[in-house]
Amino acid sequence: MLLSFKPKWYNLIKDGSKIFEYRRTFPDEEIMAYMYVSSPMKQIVGKIRLGRKIDINTWKEKYKDDGEVSERIDEYLEKHTYAMPILSFQMTKEINLETLRKFDSKFVCPQMYYYLENYPKLFEFIETNASEIGKLKVNSFDKISKEDICRQEY
Template sequence: MYKQEKLFSNDRVILLTLKEEYFDQILNGTKLHEFRFRFPVEDVIAYIYLPSPIKKVVGKFRLSNTRFLDIKTISDFYHKTYEKPYSEMFDWVTPRKGCYVSDITDVMAFEKCINYEELIGIKGFSAPQQYMYLESKLELLEVLEKLK
Protein backbone atom coordinates (compact mmCIF):
# COMPACT_ATOMS: atom_id res chain seq x y z
CA MET A 1 0.00 0.00 0.00
CA TYR A 2 1.05 3.61 -0.54
CA LYS A 3 3.11 5.12 2.25
CA GLN A 4 0.84 7.26 4.42
CA GLU A 5 3.49 9.85 5.29
CA LYS A 6 3.92 10.74 1.60
CA LEU A 7 0.30 11.84 1.41
CA PHE A 8 1.09 14.77 3.66
CA SER A 9 4.39 15.93 2.17
CA ASN A 10 4.62 19.37 0.57
CA ASP A 11 5.82 18.00 -2.76
CA ARG A 12 3.26 17.79 -5.53
CA VAL A 13 4.03 14.91 -7.87
CA ILE A 14 3.39 14.90 -11.61
CA LEU A 15 3.96 12.72 -14.64
CA LEU A 16 5.55 15.03 -17.22
CA THR A 17 5.79 14.27 -20.93
CA LEU A 18 9.13 15.38 -22.34
CA LYS A 19 10.89 14.86 -25.67
CA GLU A 20 13.88 12.52 -25.53
CA GLU A 21 16.25 15.22 -26.81
CA TYR A 22 15.31 17.50 -23.90
CA PHE A 23 15.79 14.75 -21.33
CA ASP A 24 19.23 14.04 -22.82
CA GLN A 25 20.09 17.76 -22.52
CA ILE A 26 18.97 17.72 -18.89
CA LEU A 27 21.14 14.68 -18.17
CA ASN A 28 24.23 16.23 -19.77
CA GLY A 29 23.67 19.53 -17.96
CA THR A 30 22.97 21.75 -20.97
CA LYS A 31 19.27 22.24 -20.13
CA LEU A 32 18.75 23.70 -16.66
CA HIS A 33 15.19 25.00 -17.01
CA GLU A 34 11.83 23.81 -18.25
CA PHE A 35 9.74 26.22 -20.32
CA ARG A 36 5.96 25.74 -20.59
CA PHE A 37 2.94 27.84 -21.54
CA ARG A 38 0.88 26.23 -18.77
CA PHE A 39 2.43 24.83 -15.63
CA PRO A 40 1.86 24.60 -11.86
CA VAL A 41 3.55 27.38 -9.91
CA GLU A 42 4.30 25.23 -6.83
CA ASP A 43 7.44 23.08 -6.62
CA VAL A 44 6.91 19.58 -8.01
CA ILE A 45 8.63 16.24 -8.36
CA ALA A 46 8.27 15.26 -12.02
CA TYR A 47 8.45 11.67 -13.23
CA ILE A 48 9.50 11.82 -16.87
CA TYR A 49 7.54 10.04 -19.58
CA LEU A 50 9.13 9.97 -23.03
CA PRO A 51 6.45 9.63 -25.72
CA SER A 52 6.57 7.58 -28.93
CA PRO A 53 8.74 5.97 -30.10
CA ILE A 54 10.32 5.46 -26.63
CA LYS A 55 7.11 5.26 -24.54
CA LYS A 56 8.77 4.80 -21.12
CA VAL A 57 9.11 6.49 -17.73
CA VAL A 58 12.85 7.10 -17.65
CA GLY A 59 13.66 9.30 -14.66
CA LYS A 60 12.60 12.11 -12.40
CA PHE A 61 13.66 15.57 -11.28
CA ARG A 62 12.50 18.48 -9.17
CA LEU A 63 11.02 21.60 -10.75
CA SER A 64 11.17 24.65 -8.51
CA ASN A 65 11.13 28.44 -8.50
CA THR A 66 8.49 28.41 -11.23
CA ARG A 67 7.61 31.88 -12.41
CA PHE A 68 5.80 33.47 -15.33
CA LEU A 69 7.97 35.77 -17.45
CA ASP A 70 6.72 38.11 -20.16
CA ILE A 71 7.97 37.83 -23.75
CA LYS A 72 10.89 40.26 -23.41
CA THR A 73 12.02 38.98 -20.00
CA ILE A 74 11.95 35.29 -20.98
CA SER A 75 13.72 36.02 -24.28
CA ASP A 76 16.46 37.95 -22.45
CA PHE A 77 16.75 35.20 -19.82
CA TYR A 78 17.03 32.46 -22.47
CA HIS A 79 19.55 34.42 -24.54
CA LYS A 80 21.80 35.19 -21.55
CA THR A 81 21.49 31.80 -19.83
CA TYR A 82 21.89 29.55 -22.87
CA GLU A 83 23.83 31.87 -25.22
CA LYS A 84 21.24 31.18 -27.91
CA PRO A 85 19.73 33.75 -30.28
CA TYR A 86 17.21 36.07 -28.61
CA SER A 87 14.86 35.40 -31.53
CA GLU A 88 14.74 31.65 -30.80
CA MET A 89 12.72 32.13 -27.60
CA PHE A 90 11.02 35.31 -28.79
CA ASP A 91 9.58 33.56 -31.87
CA TRP A 92 8.38 30.57 -29.81
CA VAL A 93 6.69 32.62 -27.10
CA THR A 94 5.33 35.54 -29.21
CA PRO A 95 1.85 34.04 -29.83
CA ARG A 96 1.43 34.13 -26.02
CA LYS A 97 2.05 36.83 -23.42
CA GLY A 98 5.05 34.93 -22.05
CA CYS A 99 5.72 31.53 -20.50
CA TYR A 100 6.54 29.74 -17.27
CA VAL A 101 10.13 28.82 -16.47
CA SER A 102 11.13 26.32 -13.76
CA ASP A 103 14.55 25.43 -12.38
CA ILE A 104 15.51 21.76 -12.86
CA THR A 105 17.38 20.07 -9.98
CA ASP A 106 17.83 16.64 -8.36
CA VAL A 107 17.91 14.83 -11.70
CA MET A 108 17.79 11.04 -11.65
CA ALA A 109 17.79 8.70 -14.66
CA PHE A 110 16.39 5.29 -13.79
CA GLU A 111 18.54 2.22 -14.33
CA LYS A 112 15.40 0.18 -14.98
CA CYS A 113 12.70 2.11 -16.82
CA ILE A 114 9.05 1.16 -17.02
CA ASN A 115 7.61 0.82 -20.51
CA TYR A 116 4.18 1.64 -21.90
CA GLU A 117 3.02 -1.98 -21.96
CA GLU A 118 3.59 -2.21 -18.20
CA LEU A 119 2.17 1.24 -17.54
CA ILE A 120 -1.19 0.63 -19.24
CA GLY A 121 -1.82 -2.22 -16.80
CA ILE A 122 -1.59 0.14 -13.82
CA LYS A 123 -4.75 1.80 -12.58
CA GLY A 124 -4.64 5.55 -13.14
CA PHE A 125 -2.15 5.61 -16.01
CA SER A 126 -2.74 7.51 -19.19
CA ALA A 127 0.04 9.10 -21.21
CA PRO A 128 -0.34 12.84 -20.60
CA GLN A 129 -0.19 15.39 -23.42
CA GLN A 130 1.68 17.77 -21.08
CA TYR A 131 1.53 16.62 -17.45
CA MET A 132 -0.84 15.16 -14.89
CA TYR A 133 -0.93 15.20 -11.11
CA LEU A 134 -0.37 11.81 -9.44
CA GLU A 135 -1.65 12.33 -5.89
CA SER A 136 -5.00 10.70 -6.70
CA LYS A 137 -3.37 7.89 -8.72
CA LEU A 138 -1.93 6.00 -5.77
CA GLU A 139 -1.30 2.67 -7.52
CA LEU A 140 0.65 4.39 -10.30
CA LEU A 141 2.55 6.58 -7.83
CA GLU A 142 3.51 3.57 -5.73
CA VAL A 143 4.98 1.82 -8.80
CA LEU A 144 6.89 4.94 -9.88
CA GLU A 145 8.35 5.53 -6.42
CA LYS A 146 9.98 2.08 -6.52
CA LEU A 147 11.99 2.95 -9.64
CA LYS A 148 15.70 3.59 -9.10
Protein backbone atom coordinates in the same frame (compact mmCIF):
# COMPACT_ATOMS: atom_id res chain seq x y z
CA MET B 1 3.61 14.60 -11.03
CA LEU B 2 4.10 12.72 -14.29
CA LEU B 3 5.58 15.00 -16.93
CA SER B 4 5.85 14.13 -20.61
CA PHE B 5 8.97 14.85 -22.70
CA LYS B 6 10.10 14.17 -26.23
CA PRO B 7 13.33 12.14 -26.41
CA LYS B 8 15.33 15.18 -27.58
CA TRP B 9 14.49 17.16 -24.41
CA TYR B 10 15.07 14.18 -22.14
CA ASN B 11 18.58 13.70 -23.59
CA LEU B 12 19.44 17.39 -23.10
CA ILE B 13 18.22 17.26 -19.49
CA LYS B 14 20.11 14.04 -18.89
CA ASP B 15 23.41 15.45 -20.17
CA GLY B 16 22.93 18.67 -18.19
CA SER B 17 22.81 21.10 -21.12
CA LYS B 18 19.10 21.93 -20.65
CA ILE B 19 18.64 23.67 -17.29
CA PHE B 20 15.21 25.27 -17.80
CA GLU B 21 11.94 23.57 -18.74
CA TYR B 22 9.53 25.79 -20.69
CA ARG B 23 5.75 25.38 -20.58
CA ARG B 24 2.63 27.44 -21.27
CA THR B 25 1.06 26.48 -17.95
CA PHE B 26 2.62 25.02 -14.83
CA PRO B 27 2.05 24.93 -11.07
CA ASP B 28 3.73 27.62 -9.00
CA GLU B 29 5.49 25.46 -6.42
CA GLU B 30 8.74 23.53 -6.50
CA ILE B 31 7.87 20.03 -7.62
CA MET B 32 9.30 16.57 -8.25
CA ALA B 33 8.17 14.91 -11.46
CA TYR B 34 8.67 11.50 -12.99
CA MET B 35 9.72 11.82 -16.62
CA TYR B 36 7.69 9.97 -19.22
CA VAL B 37 9.51 10.02 -22.57
CA SER B 38 7.32 9.68 -25.65
CA SER B 39 7.78 7.62 -28.80
CA PRO B 40 9.91 5.81 -29.69
CA MET B 41 10.98 5.28 -26.04
CA LYS B 42 7.50 5.21 -24.44
CA GLN B 43 8.69 4.82 -20.85
CA ILE B 44 9.34 6.46 -17.52
CA VAL B 45 13.10 6.91 -17.31
CA GLY B 46 13.91 9.38 -14.55
CA LYS B 47 12.76 12.11 -12.28
CA ILE B 48 13.48 15.79 -12.03
CA ARG B 49 13.05 18.45 -9.41
CA LEU B 50 11.76 21.72 -10.83
CA GLY B 51 12.00 25.06 -9.09
CA ARG B 52 9.26 27.67 -8.92
CA LYS B 53 8.13 28.96 -12.28
CA ILE B 54 9.57 32.16 -13.72
CA ASP B 55 7.38 34.33 -15.92
CA ILE B 56 9.39 34.70 -19.13
CA ASN B 57 8.17 38.31 -19.39
CA THR B 58 10.42 39.18 -16.42
CA TRP B 59 13.41 38.18 -18.56
CA LYS B 60 12.05 40.33 -21.39
CA GLU B 61 12.30 43.36 -19.10
CA LYS B 62 15.71 42.36 -17.74
CA TYR B 63 17.24 41.85 -21.20
CA LYS B 64 15.35 44.61 -23.06
CA ASP B 65 18.62 46.28 -24.10
CA ASP B 66 20.06 43.09 -25.58
CA GLY B 67 18.55 42.59 -29.03
CA GLU B 68 19.72 38.99 -29.43
CA VAL B 69 18.28 37.79 -26.11
CA SER B 70 15.10 39.86 -26.57
CA GLU B 71 14.52 38.19 -29.93
CA ARG B 72 14.93 34.71 -28.42
CA ILE B 73 12.55 35.60 -25.59
CA ASP B 74 9.94 36.87 -28.08
CA GLU B 75 10.17 33.57 -29.99
CA TYR B 76 9.65 31.60 -26.77
CA LEU B 77 6.70 33.76 -25.73
CA GLU B 78 4.86 32.60 -28.87
CA LYS B 79 4.58 29.10 -27.34
CA HIS B 80 5.60 29.38 -23.68
CA THR B 81 4.79 31.50 -20.66
CA TYR B 82 7.00 30.06 -17.93
CA ALA B 83 10.47 28.69 -17.36
CA MET B 84 11.11 26.29 -14.49
CA PRO B 85 14.69 25.77 -13.33
CA ILE B 86 15.64 22.09 -13.51
CA LEU B 87 17.19 21.80 -10.06
CA SER B 88 18.17 18.15 -10.36
CA PHE B 89 17.86 15.03 -12.51
CA GLN B 90 17.94 11.41 -11.38
CA MET B 91 17.89 8.38 -13.67
CA THR B 92 15.48 5.65 -12.62
CA LYS B 93 14.86 2.09 -13.59
CA GLU B 94 12.74 2.20 -16.73
CA ILE B 95 9.03 1.43 -16.69
CA ASN B 96 7.76 0.96 -20.23
CA LEU B 97 4.28 1.79 -21.47
CA GLU B 98 3.34 -1.89 -21.77
CA THR B 99 4.14 -2.44 -18.08
CA LEU B 100 2.20 0.68 -17.06
CA ARG B 101 -0.83 -0.54 -19.02
CA LYS B 102 -0.56 -4.03 -17.51
CA PHE B 103 -0.72 -2.41 -14.09
CA ASP B 104 -3.57 -0.09 -15.10
CA SER B 105 -5.32 -0.79 -18.40
CA LYS B 106 -6.69 2.79 -18.36
CA PHE B 107 -3.22 4.38 -18.15
CA VAL B 108 -2.91 7.32 -20.53
CA CYS B 109 0.37 9.07 -21.24
CA PRO B 110 0.20 12.72 -20.25
CA GLN B 111 -0.02 15.25 -23.08
CA MET B 112 1.80 17.70 -20.80
CA TYR B 113 1.56 16.56 -17.19
CA TYR B 114 -0.76 15.29 -14.52
CA TYR B 115 -0.66 14.91 -10.78
CA LEU B 116 0.09 11.38 -9.65
CA GLU B 117 -1.45 12.20 -6.26
CA ASN B 118 -4.81 11.94 -8.06
CA TYR B 119 -3.93 8.31 -8.91
CA PRO B 120 -2.59 6.90 -5.62
CA LYS B 121 -2.22 3.27 -6.76
CA LEU B 122 -0.39 4.28 -9.93
CA PHE B 123 1.79 6.67 -7.91
CA GLU B 124 2.72 3.87 -5.50
CA PHE B 125 3.46 1.51 -8.41
CA ILE B 126 5.77 4.06 -10.07
CA GLU B 127 7.53 4.93 -6.81
CA THR B 128 8.11 1.24 -6.10
CA ASN B 129 9.31 0.32 -9.59
CA ALA B 130 11.14 3.44 -10.77
CA SER B 131 14.02 2.98 -8.34
CA GLU B 132 16.89 5.43 -8.58
CA ILE B 133 19.99 4.39 -10.51
CA GLY B 134 23.20 6.26 -11.13
CA LYS B 135 24.25 9.53 -9.62
CA LEU B 136 21.99 12.49 -8.87
CA LYS B 137 22.84 15.43 -11.17
CA VAL B 138 22.33 18.83 -9.55
CA ASN B 139 22.30 22.00 -11.64
CA SER B 140 23.81 25.21 -10.31
CA PHE B 141 22.08 28.51 -10.97
CA ASP B 142 24.77 30.66 -9.39
CA LYS B 143 26.08 31.97 -12.69
CA ILE B 144 23.28 32.04 -15.24
CA SER B 145 24.38 33.83 -18.36
CA LYS B 146 22.27 35.41 -21.05
CA GLU B 147 23.10 32.38 -23.24
CA ASP B 148 21.10 30.21 -20.81
CA ILE B 149 17.93 32.26 -21.40
CA CYS B 150 15.56 30.84 -24.03
CA ARG B 151 18.35 28.98 -25.82
CA GLN B 152 17.75 28.43 -29.52
CA GLU B 153 18.10 24.63 -29.45
CA TYR B 154 15.22 24.33 -27.00
